[in-house]
Amino acid sequence: MLNKLLRENPFVILDGGMGTQLQANGLRTGECPELFSITHPEIVRKIHRSYIDAGSMIVYSNTFGANRYKLAECGYSVREVVEASIRVAKSAVENTNCLVALDIGPIGQLMEPTGSLSFDEAYDIYKEVILAGKNADLIVFETMTDLSELKAGILSAKENSDKPVICTMTFEENQRTFTGCSVSAMALTMQGLGVDALGVNCSLGPEQLKDVVSELSHWTTLPIIVKPNAGLPDPATGKYDLLPQDFAVSMVNHIVPTGAVILGGCCGTTPEYIRMLCQALVGVKPVKISTQIPSAVCSSSRTVLINQPRIIGERINPTGKKLFKEALRNNNLDYILSQGIEQVHAGADILDVNVGLPEIDEEKMMVRTIKGLQGVVDVPLQIDSTIPKVLESALRVYSGKPIVNSVNGEEKSLESVLPLVKKYGASVVGLTLDKDGIPKTAEGRFAIAKKIVQRANVLGISNDDIYIDCLTLTASAEQEGVMETLNALERVKNELGVKTVLGVSNISFGLPNRELVTSTFLTMALQKGLDLPIINPNVASMVGAVRAYKLLANIDKNSVEFIQAYNNTSTPKTPSTQNHQNISLDYAIENGLKKEGAEITEKLLETLSPMDIINNYLIPTLDKTGVAFEKGKIFLPQLIQSASVSQACFEVIKKKLISENNNPVSKGKIVLATVKGDVHDIGKNIVKVLLENYGYTVIDLGKDVDYEEVVKATVENNVRLVGLSALMTTTLKSMEETIKLLRKHCDCKVMVGGAVLTPEYAKQIGADFYSKDAKESVDIAKKVLG
Amino acid sequence: MITLEKLDYREALRYMGFQDGKADPNTLSMLEECEKSVLENSVPRYRYGVFDISETENGIVVGNTDLILQGNAIRKHLENCFAVVLMCATISGKIDALIRRTQLEDMSKAIIINSFSSVAVEQLCDKAETEIYSSLGKLYENCYKTWRFSPGYDDLPLSHQKTILDILDTPRKIGVCTNESHTLTPIKSVTAIIGLSHTPVAVSKRGCVCCRLKNTCPYRKAGHHCAE
Known part of the structure; x- marks a missing residue:
């Protein structure tokens, strides 16, 4: 009508x-x-x-x-x-x-x-x-x-x-x-x-x-x-x-x-x-504008045109990353989001998001991650999963036009993935493989690409929204395959009129000086017409290869982007980079020297055990700053600066333990949540930083958390201490309800905090502890968990 | 349109617990950068309306609207007033995103940015008030004004938030909403009720007596005020 x-x-x-x-x-x-x-x-x-x-x-x-x-x-x-x-x-x-x-x-x-x-x-x-x-x-x-x-x-x-x-x-x-x-x-x-x-x-x-x-x-x-x-x-x-x-x-x-x-x-x-x-x-004629919609993807606030090489950051992916896997198992969303922010700072235009791990609920984690990333970065996202249901749940909550990673030439994949791409108006990565695996020759891969493009076109997906991946094989194992990939890429680009995408890091696996091999391969691929390199943007030479290519190919006009990226030679404004031979760990912590703190910890690990460092260095210093905070000698920003250094030290210790296949140290698990209806969570996040500093594993449920979710996390993880925060008088009711439900199902202690709470009210709603600030929450944790 | 050019450092430091503008070198060294990002991400907007008021048994009826202001505190606040300015101001959701992002990058910076953002919305309210008075025109010339009273102070119900926002059409006009728990979103937003009177109003400022935090407030414990 x-x-x-x-x-x-x-x-x-x-x-x-x-x-x-x-x-x-x-x-x-x-x-x-x-x-x-x-x-x-x-x-x-x-x-x-x-x-x-x-x-x-x-x-x-x-x-x-x-x-x-x-x-x-x-x-x-x-x-x-x-x-x-x-x-x-x-x-x-x-x-x-x-x-x-x-x-x-x-x-x-x-x-x-x-x-x-x-x-x-x-x-x-x-x-x-x-x-x-x-x-x-x-x-x-x-x-x-x-x-x-x-x-x-x-x-x-x-x-x-x-x-x-x-x-x-x-x-x-x-x-x-x-x-x-x-x-x-x-x-x-x-x-x-x-x-x-x-x-x-x-x-x-x-x-x-x-x-x-x-x-x-x-x-x-x-x-x-x-x-x-x-x-x-x-x-x-x-x-x-x-x-x-x-x-x-x-x-x-x-x-x-x-x-x-x-x-x-x-x-x-x-x-x-x-x-x-x-x-x-009357008598006015409509103006016909002939519009060719550019090839592009977007978040709600940033549109990325695929008219020149654009970097897809590959780091949100657990493959081969022990820390990332651990973060997924612990539902540690902050870790994943930080990886996103870091890549954007390093130059990523788009972020690939893969949170697949057999032992977790990938669908739930994917939705949480997509929502979380949308709140902290503005680049478009590439939804990466092999499970159509995961793709669809992510496509629903994604705000913008994302990329689906991926479909391949197999019938089952074409039938399940392409309709989703069409329904949600996404772009799609097409992998040139099928039930027989990856064809050895450029010809074989081109044939699969052609099939994918045809099938997508039938559904109304335009060539501008199809990104074909001709798949990188490892040079050390299949040296003759390298040029097959690049030749297939060139043909796909020129003959099928679609865009191309390629994960390049695989190329150098098993070789020395990987960085050199990978960045050279990347440059070769760009020259063949690669639009979307999937790389680790935190490696300067990789982003550098893309930037230099854009300059040399006359895409980066007047070298504006290149100069902007590299002309800034001023040294970063860290307070001190003096020879840290002379400074102690407690000095670094008390003075907010993050980098130095991490380096000293690394040194100490050569002679001391992780627990020694935690118990004899980190915690005494933190206690000292905690007391100074309590006495009003230092204030919140300083307390948190110290905590951040200590956090950096912990990261070093954790990395070492994980690399030696030891379990990370933990003094016990604590569930933290800002209660249902409340969206003010900075206080809870401050408490989290401090608790983690003391070696507790925090299961952070975020803000506006349903009562049941708190109970579920507490039961599932066998948690003995739960921390609840609320800022509004109106959400104290939620706090009370959450505590009631916890009492029914769990045997745990509950500490509560937040601006409008008083010790009397905490008691009244059935909490075990009232925590007046972040420091006190640590004291409570020590009491309950030791 | 109001622009914010400079934020009050002393006030921001006070929100963080520092007194008299004194702080440690690390914190001081971060102030300028944090102020800059707050200013860059603030989009100041406000709405207001002027309404006659009448006192009834149920509370103070605001103009031809459904808003009846309840409680003793607002009755006292609006003593001898013939009208109120209802206002709502925000520095936008971009600030929420900035605070979220910075918490993941550097929590101590996030604390500073959070404090500066609170300062920013208060400065916006001050500027908005000046603009409002100058646009009120003849009828309100030479009026006396009370300080800004907000839902949640003393016994003025927080549930007034939604009605005030509806009256000012803020969801549509400046993007400020509330939810079931009457939280204003974006987070750095303020609603306020300012009384207009033909006779001088008590000069009392926002003080501890009407504050819900009076029992646990760290400033108060240390013998200070947050409204100076």
Whole structure:
């Protein structure tokens, strides 16, 4: 039906503001507008009618905030409100060709990790609205600012309705939404998910939105929607500055030339604005923009064009890494996230994410890792797993357009992976192997690549989104295979017109001077046309090879990137790099000298046992700084600086133990969590650093943690001490509930802390210990665990 | 639009526990860099509205809205006031991301950044207040203003947060939301109620009496105040 409208009209006209109209008819500030569909249906109908009379071809139902969160205290169910709203809109369009769109706005809470709303909750909330609004002709999401929330909504719509789905987000003049989502990220993600039209609404007037829409037209081939405000509001009165006639003229002059064809108004616009808009559009022809969407992937805030070599960081992967495996087993997300941050600093454009380990729940860990990484880095991610279910769970929660790693030429793989790639609008890595293994020759690998490309094309996956991996074999074992890989890569690139990807580190396995071999091979591959090298970006020569190649191949124009990367010769600002022969470990710890602390520890390990170092060096010094903190001689930043040095020392000890196949030292396990409903977790994280310093293994469950999850982790790990933190008076209740549940299922001690807690209250809610600060939590741990 | 150019070091240090702007060399050496990243990642925004108020048995009714301010503290705060400014300010979710990331990189830096971010949102509120008064116009000229009172102080319920945000349409206009536990998100956001009066208001500042942390507050124990 939407398509019919688009075919038959040069422009499809939407309606204007609903809220302002309702207010003009008696709605009070802050009151729930959607209830008017039940209490005053005749007013809502009248407003719809006046828009239809003015020329609207689609009216938005009065359901913008009709979700279970916003309607919580209004006395009506979502179903009642949505059904009433659709009913009244449907009665308004009777005997016209006008369509009714089920209007859906943001839920009203921020999504994780800044807020506490999870992807699954958002999906469910939207599902309820979509099912209740099934009689609408199409579904529209508008005024969205969080790409992740919008994605939850779109998936919910696609999976629970067969109606067309359109969406608009709200951008500011800097071309970002409040949550930092960019125009290109919105377009790439939404077009990938298969929406029918997309665009922008609210925030600004037509003139100020011109550049946003123009940018959008470079990133999508779908019909573009623009629903601006009636200009800019006066901050004191809230009145908008464009009159209906000016608005209409501005739409024709500024918005139509960008190629937009679905037009309407948002805040401050009335039926008069729509009438004027229709009049102004008489005789105006839509502008056809021919858009070739660039090959790209994105997070919600960063788009990476695949138009030159881009580095995929390979370090988030347990293969051959003992520390990483240990982190996975202990659910130590922070370790994994740190690996991500480190690679981005080193120059990675994209991060590969592989958390597969037979003994863990890979699906759960993958989702946690993807969510966690999205909260701390802005580069796009490559989801790496051999299990389709893991891929799909990650694809759902990924905010942006990711890469799926990988599909191969085997029938089973093609059948299970490619449909996921299509459904979620991702790019995909195609491995040139099949049930018979990796073909020896370039010819064989090319044939598999061709098959993968054909099969992907049939499903509608374009060549720009296919990255073929011709697979690196080890030179020491199959020396003649090296050129086969590179020749296959060249043919795939030139003859199939797709992009290429290659993990290069394998090449040098078993050889001396691996770095030299690997970086040389990388340069050879780049010369053959490699687009996406998968490397360890922390090795300077690897990133260097890519940068130098880009300079020499005239991609890095005027050597800007190269100079920026290497011209900065100033020495880092570490407080001291004096000869640490002369300084002691306790001096390093007390003065926050991390690097020196680690080096001294390494030296000490040559003559002392790990436990000696911990008990005789680290802990006494930490005790000393702890006492100084207690006495008010030093303050939190200093305490934590010391703790960070000590942490670095611990890392050295841990590495040594693991390399000798010894178990890492632990004085016992402690579960830490910021309770359900609370998103303030810096306090809990400080406690964690200190506890780890004293040799305790912390199972950090994060923030906003369900009661059951605390109990589960405590039981599963046989934990004797649980630490709970809460910052708000309102979340102390969650703390109490968590303790109650712990008492039912576990035999453990509970310590609690957080700004609003008092020792009396701690006792009242059944805690064993009140911890006034991080230092005291260590004292408690010593008491309970020794 | 308000921009923040300089953050108060002394105040940031006080949030970390240091007194009189004195701190150890390591902390001092990190201040400039941390201030810079907070300023770079802050996107200051605010919303406000002015509403007449009337006192009823149920509490103080705010204009033609559903907000009825409850409790004794706000009644006292708004004594002799004829109107209130409701305001909400935020330095945006980019700060949340910055704090999250920095905690993984360097916890002591994260503590400093967290303190600077709190300073930043307070400075934003100060600047916003000045802008608000200058735009109020004739009707409110020569008014006396109270200090900023927020839900959660003393006995003013935190549950007012959502109503205030709805009235100011903050989720849509500046991206500030709340959740079931009435936490404001992004984390460095503030809502406030400022009373307007034709007669001088008590000059009392935000003090310990109305503070929920008064029993465990480290400043108070050390004989200091956090509102000077």
